[in-house]
Amino acid sequence: MKKPVHNPREVAEIxxxxxxxxxxxxxxxxxxxxxxxxxxxxxxxxxxxxxxxLASVLDFVLRDDATVKAFASASQLHPTNIAAARQVLxxxxxxxxxx
Numbered sequence: 001m002k003k004p005v006h007n008p009r010e011v012a013e014i015x016x017x018x019x020x021x022x023x024x025x026x027x028x029x030x031x032x033x034x035x036x037x038x039x040x041x042x043x044x045x046x047x048x049x050x051x052x053x054l055a056s057v058l059d060f061v062l063r064d065d066a067t068v069k070a071f072a073s074a075s076q077l078h079p080t081n082i083a084a085a086r087q088v089l090x091x092x093x094x095x096x097x098x099x
Contacts, residue, residue, distance in 0.1 A: 012088035015077065016054035019061045020044070022071050029067070033060050051089050058086035 023033050024044070034040065037056055039047055047053040061071050062083060072079045 008088050012085035013054055015082060015085035016057050018075050019071055020057045022074055055086060055089040062086060
């Protein structure tokens, strides 16, 4: 059984990875994301651990109400939780926990 996550930074990263999966699940949405970020599909996996990249994923989701609602529904999260995750990822005072 997996241990529950209580670290806000870790939770925010999980939300962002879910958002990336959500984006990748729709070819049109993925195309827009890749075009806007300038990242290639071959580098998505290597970029995913980067907190700045994860913040840009949430920026992409949050820029459009319809996308926020669709992701919130798909992930069973409230839109305010998505915005809070973005805030945590963008806060320079949060440090990544090192195991």
